[in-house]
Amino acid sequence: MSSLNLRRSVRAIILTSDDHVLLCRHAVTGPPAGFVWAALGGGIESGETPLAALRRELWEEVGLALDAAPPHVWHQEVVRPGHPPGFDGAINDYFLVRTEVFVPRGTMSDDELAAENISELRWWPLPDIVDYRGPDLFGPRDLATLLTVLVADGAPATPVSIG
Known part of the structure:
Protein backbone atom coordinates (compact mmCIF):
# COMPACT_ATOMS: atom_id res chain seq x y z
CA MET A 1 0.00 0.00 0.00
CA SER A 2 1.42 3.39 -0.95
CA SER A 3 1.62 6.23 1.52
CA LEU A 4 -0.55 9.29 1.08
CA ASN A 5 0.88 12.65 0.12
CA LEU A 6 -0.87 15.13 2.43
CA ARG A 7 -0.47 18.91 2.16
CA ARG A 8 0.37 20.43 5.55
CA SER A 9 -1.41 23.73 6.17
CA VAL A 10 -1.98 26.20 8.98
CA ARG A 11 -5.20 28.14 9.50
CA ALA A 12 -6.11 31.04 11.80
CA ILE A 13 -9.42 31.39 13.58
CA ILE A 14 -9.23 35.19 13.78
CA LEU A 15 -11.78 36.05 16.45
CA THR A 16 -12.75 39.39 18.00
CA SER A 17 -13.91 40.07 21.55
CA ASP A 18 -17.50 40.35 20.27
CA ASP A 19 -17.24 36.97 18.50
CA HIS A 20 -16.80 38.03 14.89
CA VAL A 21 -14.58 35.73 12.85
CA LEU A 22 -12.65 36.75 9.72
CA LEU A 23 -13.19 34.28 6.88
CA CYS A 24 -12.17 34.20 3.23
CA ARG A 25 -14.42 33.06 0.41
CA HIS A 26 -12.74 30.45 -1.79
CA ALA A 27 -13.96 29.43 -5.22
CA VAL A 28 -14.05 25.66 -5.48
CA THR A 29 -13.76 24.31 -9.00
CA GLY A 30 -15.50 21.11 -7.98
CA PRO A 31 -17.11 18.84 -8.39
CA PRO A 32 -19.32 20.24 -7.07
CA ALA A 33 -18.33 23.78 -7.95
CA GLY A 34 -19.22 26.58 -5.56
CA PHE A 35 -17.84 28.69 -2.75
CA VAL A 36 -16.51 27.88 0.71
CA TRP A 37 -15.98 30.35 3.57
CA ALA A 38 -12.87 29.24 5.44
CA ALA A 39 -10.26 30.35 7.93
CA LEU A 40 -7.29 32.21 6.52
CA GLY A 41 -3.97 30.47 6.09
CA GLY A 42 -2.21 28.15 3.72
CA GLY A 43 0.50 25.65 3.07
CA ILE A 44 3.63 25.22 5.13
CA GLU A 45 6.66 25.73 2.88
CA SER A 46 9.72 23.49 2.96
CA GLY A 47 11.86 24.22 6.03
CA GLU A 48 9.17 26.41 7.60
CA THR A 49 7.71 25.84 11.07
CA PRO A 50 3.92 25.96 11.48
CA LEU A 51 4.20 29.22 13.44
CA ALA A 52 6.41 30.82 10.78
CA ALA A 53 3.94 29.71 8.09
CA LEU A 54 1.02 31.14 10.05
CA ARG A 55 2.81 34.46 10.51
CA ARG A 56 3.69 34.62 6.80
CA GLU A 57 0.21 33.69 5.60
CA LEU A 58 -1.57 36.20 7.85
CA TRP A 59 0.80 39.00 6.86
CA GLU A 60 0.41 38.20 3.14
CA GLU A 61 -3.36 37.69 3.13
CA VAL A 62 -4.69 40.25 5.63
CA GLY A 63 -1.77 42.30 6.99
CA LEU A 64 -2.01 40.91 10.53
CA ALA A 65 1.30 40.66 12.42
CA LEU A 66 1.49 37.91 15.03
CA ASP A 67 3.76 38.59 17.99
CA ALA A 68 3.00 35.65 20.28
CA ALA A 69 2.35 32.01 19.46
CA PRO A 70 -1.44 31.54 19.42
CA PRO A 71 -3.02 28.42 20.94
CA HIS A 72 -3.40 25.39 18.66
CA VAL A 73 -7.12 24.58 18.88
CA TRP A 74 -8.06 22.10 16.12
CA HIS A 75 -6.34 19.40 14.05
CA GLN A 76 -7.90 18.07 10.86
CA GLU A 77 -6.87 15.37 8.40
CA VAL A 78 -8.81 15.26 5.15
CA VAL A 79 -8.25 12.59 2.50
CA ARG A 80 -10.50 12.89 -0.54
CA PRO A 81 -10.38 14.06 -4.16
CA GLY A 82 -10.27 17.76 -4.92
CA HIS A 83 -6.93 18.79 -3.45
CA PRO A 84 -4.15 20.50 -5.40
CA PRO A 85 -2.45 18.28 -7.99
CA GLY A 86 0.01 15.85 -6.43
CA PHE A 87 -1.80 15.73 -3.07
CA ASP A 88 -4.19 13.08 -1.74
CA GLY A 89 -5.49 15.33 1.03
CA ALA A 90 -4.50 17.82 3.68
CA ILE A 91 -3.53 18.19 7.30
CA ASN A 92 -4.89 21.48 8.65
CA ASP A 93 -3.82 22.83 12.02
CA TYR A 94 -6.00 25.66 13.33
CA PHE A 95 -4.79 28.35 15.73
CA LEU A 96 -6.90 30.84 17.70
CA VAL A 97 -5.88 34.45 17.05
CA ARG A 98 -7.69 37.00 19.23
CA THR A 99 -7.75 40.55 17.89
CA GLU A 100 -9.96 43.56 17.39
CA VAL A 101 -11.69 44.21 14.07
CA PHE A 102 -9.33 45.60 11.43
CA VAL A 103 -9.53 46.23 7.71
CA PRO A 104 -7.91 43.16 6.14
CA ASP A 136 -22.07 28.73 0.12
CA LEU A 137 -20.47 26.18 2.44
CA PHE A 138 -18.21 26.64 5.44
CA GLY A 139 -14.91 24.89 5.99
CA PRO A 140 -14.83 22.85 8.07
CA ARG A 141 -18.49 21.97 7.40
CA ASP A 142 -19.35 22.04 11.12
CA LEU A 143 -17.68 25.44 11.63
CA ALA A 144 -20.76 26.89 13.40
CA THR A 145 -20.67 24.17 16.06
CA LEU A 146 -16.90 24.28 16.45
CA LEU A 147 -16.89 28.08 16.85
CA THR A 148 -19.79 27.97 19.32
CA VAL A 149 -17.82 25.56 21.54
CA LEU A 150 -14.59 27.56 21.14
CA VAL A 151 -16.32 30.82 22.14
CA ALA A 152 -18.09 29.19 25.10
CA ASP A 153 -15.16 27.14 26.44
CA GLY A 154 -12.08 28.99 25.20
CA ALA A 155 -8.99 27.32 23.75
CA PRO A 156 -8.70 23.63 24.63
CA ALA A 157 -5.63 22.34 26.54
CA THR A 158 -4.76 20.14 23.54
CA PRO A 159 -5.97 20.44 19.92
CA VAL A 160 -9.36 18.90 19.20
CA SER A 161 -9.42 16.46 16.28
CA ILE A 162 -12.10 17.62 13.84
CA GLY A 163 -13.71 16.02 10.78
Whole structure:
Protein backbone atom coordinates (compact mmCIF):
# COMPACT_ATOMS: atom_id res chain seq x y z
CA MET A 1 0.00 0.00 0.00
CA SER A 2 1.42 3.39 -0.95
CA SER A 3 1.62 6.23 1.52
CA LEU A 4 -0.55 9.29 1.08
CA ASN A 5 0.88 12.65 0.12
CA LEU A 6 -0.87 15.13 2.43
CA ARG A 7 -0.47 18.91 2.16
CA ARG A 8 0.37 20.43 5.55
CA SER A 9 -1.41 23.73 6.17
CA VAL A 10 -1.98 26.20 8.98
CA ARG A 11 -5.20 28.14 9.50
CA ALA A 12 -6.11 31.04 11.80
CA ILE A 13 -9.42 31.39 13.58
CA ILE A 14 -9.23 35.19 13.78
CA LEU A 15 -11.78 36.05 16.45
CA THR A 16 -12.75 39.39 18.00
CA SER A 17 -13.91 40.07 21.55
CA ASP A 18 -17.50 40.35 20.27
CA ASP A 19 -17.24 36.97 18.50
CA HIS A 20 -16.80 38.03 14.89
CA VAL A 21 -14.58 35.73 12.85
CA LEU A 22 -12.65 36.75 9.72
CA LEU A 23 -13.19 34.28 6.88
CA CYS A 24 -12.17 34.20 3.23
CA ARG A 25 -14.42 33.06 0.41
CA HIS A 26 -12.74 30.45 -1.79
CA ALA A 27 -13.96 29.43 -5.22
CA VAL A 28 -14.05 25.66 -5.48
CA THR A 29 -13.76 24.31 -9.00
CA GLY A 30 -15.50 21.11 -7.98
CA PRO A 31 -17.11 18.84 -8.39
CA PRO A 32 -19.32 20.24 -7.07
CA ALA A 33 -18.33 23.78 -7.95
CA GLY A 34 -19.22 26.58 -5.56
CA PHE A 35 -17.84 28.69 -2.75
CA VAL A 36 -16.51 27.88 0.71
CA TRP A 37 -15.98 30.35 3.57
CA ALA A 38 -12.87 29.24 5.44
CA ALA A 39 -10.26 30.35 7.93
CA LEU A 40 -7.29 32.21 6.52
CA GLY A 41 -3.97 30.47 6.09
CA GLY A 42 -2.21 28.15 3.72
CA GLY A 43 0.50 25.65 3.07
CA ILE A 44 3.63 25.22 5.13
CA GLU A 45 6.66 25.73 2.88
CA SER A 46 9.72 23.49 2.96
CA GLY A 47 11.86 24.22 6.03
CA GLU A 48 9.17 26.41 7.60
CA THR A 49 7.71 25.84 11.07
CA PRO A 50 3.92 25.96 11.48
CA LEU A 51 4.20 29.22 13.44
CA ALA A 52 6.41 30.82 10.78
CA ALA A 53 3.94 29.71 8.09
CA LEU A 54 1.02 31.14 10.05
CA ARG A 55 2.81 34.46 10.51
CA ARG A 56 3.69 34.62 6.80
CA GLU A 57 0.21 33.69 5.60
CA LEU A 58 -1.57 36.20 7.85
CA TRP A 59 0.80 39.00 6.86
CA GLU A 60 0.41 38.20 3.14
CA GLU A 61 -3.36 37.69 3.13
CA VAL A 62 -4.69 40.25 5.63
CA GLY A 63 -1.77 42.30 6.99
CA LEU A 64 -2.01 40.91 10.53
CA ALA A 65 1.30 40.66 12.42
CA LEU A 66 1.49 37.91 15.03
CA ASP A 67 3.76 38.59 17.99
CA ALA A 68 3.00 35.65 20.28
CA ALA A 69 2.35 32.01 19.46
CA PRO A 70 -1.44 31.54 19.42
CA PRO A 71 -3.02 28.42 20.94
CA HIS A 72 -3.40 25.39 18.66
CA VAL A 73 -7.12 24.58 18.88
CA TRP A 74 -8.06 22.10 16.12
CA HIS A 75 -6.34 19.40 14.05
CA GLN A 76 -7.90 18.07 10.86
CA GLU A 77 -6.87 15.37 8.40
CA VAL A 78 -8.81 15.26 5.15
CA VAL A 79 -8.25 12.59 2.50
CA ARG A 80 -10.50 12.89 -0.54
CA PRO A 81 -10.38 14.06 -4.16
CA GLY A 82 -10.27 17.76 -4.92
CA HIS A 83 -6.93 18.79 -3.45
CA PRO A 84 -4.15 20.50 -5.40
CA PRO A 85 -2.45 18.28 -7.99
CA GLY A 86 0.01 15.85 -6.43
CA PHE A 87 -1.80 15.73 -3.07
CA ASP A 88 -4.19 13.08 -1.74
CA GLY A 89 -5.49 15.33 1.03
CA ALA A 90 -4.50 17.82 3.68
CA ILE A 91 -3.53 18.19 7.30
CA ASN A 92 -4.89 21.48 8.65
CA ASP A 93 -3.82 22.83 12.02
CA TYR A 94 -6.00 25.66 13.33
CA PHE A 95 -4.79 28.35 15.73
CA LEU A 96 -6.90 30.84 17.70
CA VAL A 97 -5.88 34.45 17.05
CA ARG A 98 -7.69 37.00 19.23
CA THR A 99 -7.75 40.55 17.89
CA GLU A 100 -9.96 43.56 17.39
CA VAL A 101 -11.69 44.21 14.07
CA PHE A 102 -9.33 45.60 11.43
CA VAL A 103 -9.53 46.23 7.71
CA PRO A 104 -7.91 43.16 6.14
CA ARG A 105 -5.29 44.18 3.59
CA GLY A 106 -2.14 42.13 3.28
CA THR A 107 0.83 42.31 0.98
CA MET A 108 -0.88 40.21 -1.71
CA SER A 109 -2.57 42.09 -4.53
CA ASP A 110 -6.17 41.41 -5.52
CA ASP A 111 -4.84 39.47 -8.53
CA GLU A 112 -2.62 37.33 -6.28
CA LEU A 113 -5.55 36.62 -3.95
CA ALA A 114 -7.71 35.73 -6.97
CA ALA A 115 -4.98 33.35 -8.18
CA GLU A 116 -5.43 31.54 -4.85
CA ASN A 117 -9.20 31.47 -5.49
CA ILE A 118 -9.91 34.02 -2.72
CA SER A 119 -12.73 36.28 -3.87
CA GLU A 120 -13.75 38.03 -0.64
CA LEU A 121 -12.80 38.60 3.00
CA ARG A 122 -15.56 39.17 5.55
CA TRP A 123 -16.04 39.53 9.28
CA TRP A 124 -18.84 37.14 10.24
CA PRO A 125 -20.80 37.47 13.51
CA LEU A 126 -21.08 34.00 15.03
CA PRO A 127 -24.94 34.02 14.93
CA ASP A 128 -24.83 34.68 11.17
CA ILE A 129 -22.72 31.54 10.65
CA VAL A 130 -25.02 29.50 12.90
CA ASP A 131 -28.14 30.74 11.04
CA TYR A 132 -26.69 30.73 7.50
CA ARG A 133 -28.90 28.98 4.94
CA GLY A 134 -27.35 30.27 1.69
CA PRO A 135 -25.66 28.35 -1.11
CA ASP A 136 -22.07 28.73 0.12
CA LEU A 137 -20.47 26.18 2.44
CA PHE A 138 -18.21 26.64 5.44
CA GLY A 139 -14.91 24.89 5.99
CA PRO A 140 -14.83 22.85 8.07
CA ARG A 141 -18.49 21.97 7.40
CA ASP A 142 -19.35 22.04 11.12
CA LEU A 143 -17.68 25.44 11.63
CA ALA A 144 -20.76 26.89 13.40
CA THR A 145 -20.67 24.17 16.06
CA LEU A 146 -16.90 24.28 16.45
CA LEU A 147 -16.89 28.08 16.85
CA THR A 148 -19.79 27.97 19.32
CA VAL A 149 -17.82 25.56 21.54
CA LEU A 150 -14.59 27.56 21.14
CA VAL A 151 -16.32 30.82 22.14
CA ALA A 152 -18.09 29.19 25.10
CA ASP A 153 -15.16 27.14 26.44
CA GLY A 154 -12.08 28.99 25.20
CA ALA A 155 -8.99 27.32 23.75
CA PRO A 156 -8.70 23.63 24.63
CA ALA A 157 -5.63 22.34 26.54
CA THR A 158 -4.76 20.14 23.54
CA PRO A 159 -5.97 20.44 19.92
CA VAL A 160 -9.36 18.90 19.20
CA SER A 161 -9.42 16.46 16.28
CA ILE A 162 -12.10 17.62 13.84
CA GLY A 163 -13.71 16.02 10.78
